[in-house]
Amino acid sequence: MTTTTRFAPSPTGLLHIGGVRTALFSWLYARRHGGKFILRIEDTDLERSTPEAVRVILEGMEWLGLAHDEGPHYQTQRFGRYKEVLAQMLAAGTVYHCYCSKDELDAMRGAQQAQKLKPRYDGRCRHGRGPGAESGRAPVVRFKNPEEGATVVRDVVHGDVVFQNSELDDLIIARSDGTPTYNFCVVVDDADMGVTHVIRGDDHLNNTPRQLNMLLALGHEPPVYAHVPMILGPDGAKLSKRHGAVSVLQYQEEGYLPDALLNYLVRLGWSHGDQEIFSRDEMVKLFDIKDVNKAASAFNPDKLLWLNQQHMMRAEPVTIVPHLRWQLVHLGIEAADDGVLEAIIIAQRERAKTLKEMAENSRFFFGEGVTLDDKAAQKHLTAESRQALQQLASRLRMLPEWTAASIHELVQAVAAELTLSLGKLAQPLRVAVTGGTVSPPIDQTLAILGRERTMNRLLAVLG
């Protein structure tokens, strides 16, 4: 049987990094074992599912490069299949109709809670003590959970987890309007789709014994379960909109590389010795769901930032070009040639943590003129430094070859001739051509800028 995993988000909220990490684990596991990765949209909650959320899932997965081999399946398109299985179970007697009204159920729960008991359905319709068909109500369908014994979930990350069946009640698998519910759809889908490994958040661990019992009732072999810990916000509290629980696409906007985000996420709950930086291939080769930790982990934006820069510095510059262009376009800078972009990436990658920052720091490479920062100009463009710049400008004009190496040599030579420290010459030059005090090394900066633009900007300052 080919290893088959699935990612089954529900489009009731925007896909965030918590979901992305379970998707990543599932994807990695399938890839590592040469298996199949399925994407399934669990949209049976007609009330709360939104097309926008579906779009974010699809676009987010695409941006991250977590390609699925099958799907996306939509549960709303499988209602026919659920009905079929339901009929089968009704015939087999493993499920039953329940005519209890919501009010009755509420009252039951209220009474149980008053007695400090766990609220659960008492099975009155199962044992003929309920209202029955004569109530005229449309019934729900409940699953006959075993009333005795225990159900053991064999979980690769948690080990065996034992649940007493007496703790489990008869859950509703079809609403009174006939639509199936989550726990039932999951069971049918996972079985139909041949899912061999169910990797999901550990908030589902408590649902698992019920699903397991249904699976058994349907005569299926249970899959391997792996309940992975949750991701918490930086403050250790549940992930919220304030930090982390934003659409995954926001990370694209903020200038993160997909591989960096994935690398960050894979290290939450998983490690390989002391290694911090992993390429996509390394993740596929080294990741194993068995090595995932049990404890939840807090999201640390600083480390993500650091990793993003590490990935920018290590990646082949050409591969970054489209990402940087994307950011520049957002800043309204369109005219950028691939070669120039590549040079900018090489010059800027160790001074920017994100692509967005890189783009913002690189504005001065584009356009003709530049606006001088007042404070910088006042400090560095003094009468004395203008003199030096004047000298330098005429020498730059004559420089036979416009390369970083030759510019470097010339700037140094001029500084020596004028008995100025390099800083006394380079910094005014920097202010003149970039408008500010921060840029890549001045030789590289001029090389990228080109002779014409450099001379124009110098002239504008020296006037």
Add this chain to the structure above:
RNA sequence: GCUCCCUUCGUCUAGAGGCCUAGGACAUAGCCCUCUCAAGGCUGUAACACGGGUUCGAAUCCCGUAGGGAGCGCCA
């Protein structure tokens, strides 16, 4: 309330009874390098939740306690 899960530096983690004077990384502090900003290098601060066992020996095994989380829906 009941059931289930979890617990090593601020954070992510290494650690499967002696290799632990608890290692690495982010963050943080100092120093070095230096044309700015960075990147990089070096050094420092900083953790086994608590209490009992088991054992010659426990961060590692067992039992409690405390704290945190999840589930208990005609939500997924």
